[in-house]
Amino acid sequence: MSEAEPLPLAGLVVLDISSFIAGPAAAVALADFGADVIKIEPPGEGDPHRQNYKSPNYPRRDNQVNFPWQLDGRLKRSLALDLKNDSARTILERLLKRADVMIVNFPPPARERLRLRWEDIEPLNPRLVYCSLTGYGETGPDRDRPGFDITAYFGRSGILDAARYEGGPPGISLPAQGDRATAMTLVAAILLGLRRRDLTGKGGWVGTSLYANGVWANGTSAAGALIGAKLPPRQAPDKPRNALTNLYRTKDDRWLQLLVVRDDRMWGTLCEAIGRPDLATDPRFTDREERKSRSLELVQELMPVFASKTYADWEAILSRTGIPFGVIGRVADVVTDAQAEHAGLFADTTNPEVPRTVNNPIRLGFARPRTSGPPPAVGQHNDEVLREAGFSDSEIAALKKAGALG
């Protein structure tokens, strides 16, 4: 397909009435592939995600720039609309009538109050694909709880508990890690809705929850739990079951995953490579059985050895000798990784403040994701969007006066 051919979602209008990350990130992926995404946000501050770059839990640098907003606001137009204002309803309804997809993540009680449930919207536009994101699902004791990825996707699903070393604290989730994984499910749900519309002419309700996505990601452990099987505890690196397939800290506080599975063949080579030929003849470690049963003794020998050189040193030494090891990458290295370029992980933007961004993971042979410019300011496209929806200049002025646009 040539560059000039339309993107697969070109011509679709998406109303992104969602906040924070999972819902908006799904809207970004739709925009990447051609959809016209209109972000409807409260006048003034807008989506609270616009402020997340100031959060102490977010990565920092001097002269902090609003990098998360580039990621989750790209290729959208912003309409600042006060949904609590009665005049805003006129605008919203006119937009809904010509929209193809609507994404909403208000907790159910807020949807009811704002008349934004599917049953409120369906009569206005039965061809609409209504996409709902909740923390914990649409029914049940916790349906009204606001869900965040750390609580609903990671905590409640069992992922954090499973992600710990024996006796250690729970695992750590990164900012929005579960939100972004969930966004791919929302995209799939929306595309299923669009396919159904193509087949039947009817829109419909589609959705997912952070909790269901966490359980899905943790599916192997959860499916095991359904039949009473328990996850074996993960041994801490200083107490491994096998010291030769274990993690070792290097001098520069990085970690190396040693993967000597065939130690029947590689034991001598390993001892030589790490500068401990004496271990090869150490009677404690002569065969595989002994090396395994004495893994606690062996790890005490190996830890100081690996801690004596940097990660780069070990990479060079081990590569040379063919000893298998796994890389624990740092995100700082990924951004300069040649393979990342080949895999299409990053893309240039036309925003000088954030010149590169992270692509969504979907690759299409017939289309490339759009290049993004700067994300919109709150309400930047108010007049433009309202004019497209058929409002005259005097109507727009009246709506502004009524406070619908803040």
Place this chain on the structure above:
Amino acid sequence: MTETALPLAGLRVLDISSFIAAPAAATVLGDWGADVIKIEGPDGDPNRTIMQSSANYPKGEVNYPWHMDSRNKRSLVLDLKNPAARPALDRLIAVSDILICNFPPPVREKLRLAYDDVKPVNPRLIYASLTGYGETGPDRDRPGFDATAYFARSGLLDAQRYEGGPPGVPGPAQGDRATAMGLVSAILMALIHRMKTGEGSWVGTSLLGNGLWSCGVIAQAALVGAYLPHRPPPERPRSALGNIYRTADDRWLQITIVREDKLWAPLCTAVGRPDLIADPRFAETEVRRRHSADLAAILSDEFARRDYEHWRHALASHDVTFGVISRPQDVPDDPQAVACGAVVETAIPEMPRTLSNPIRLGFAEQRIAHAAPALGQHSDEILHEAGLGAAEIAALRASGAVR
């Protein structure tokens, strides 16, 4: 499509993939009505035996991972290395809509299974490719696994560690299952494209790409030179009131008190230490932060005295909110897991419940899970449907191409 028809009914999917991410994507398509044919070599997908062979899998009497990843599929054993298998494969490709493949690129070339090889057989085919590290570049030929490609290479595991501690621990197939949703989305994009243009296409995704997308915030930050410091361990928190504490029964409570002015006193009362309220070291937020290690030590001693259940009630009765860190074994009996549709019933007697895929549609229900197929269980039936006669099938069996 009738009101009750599933949105992918009538589509035929060839699942020529192994292990988890790509087969799980095929499972999701099957959940929504597609006819999924799993094509396996004579030894079968190694995912059939992963529960026993992987040290990191929960062990059970029932082969639950295989049931989960192969529900509602039919199995055809076709030895793709045997030249006699090719005409049969081409017949299948000719009558299929989607082909999912996760062989590393050199194997695809050897087996003539690259997109360019199969496109002439069926130009309407959607070819869905999963790789570890992408389709080109220095690492394109490396087999990728979710621990190595999604988690380790993306920087996730390094970022998921406590200051001074070892890397994070990925759950079995955790990144694979998240990646499956990326692959499903890619396939659905291609279906929309085909509906508009009549043309098939290549689509795909990589484990590395999905890992990086999920940690997009720190990746986007790294692109502008912003970094996340490693989290201090629970005994040296930045704030003792935003920290995790271990209970007597080795569970963890996530305390996140934002309104310290309102909740400091109730917390002290709830943990049975009203004396702390007047302790000058902890009089207000500023000094409390300065003495966070002291306060964390006191609180961790207190929380370690009683079980999780005690704390759940004690904290709730003082309106102190906390994050639940469930264990995997808590999920099956969580009513909310059923309410949100994550835990569903099956038609498999030995495994009466399973996990649905996370997509919900108001107009259709996911198919109920039937038992995963035995190796080659549907070989004859599938070949027959593709138009092969009994004599042809017998010849294929005699050649060893089909089992």
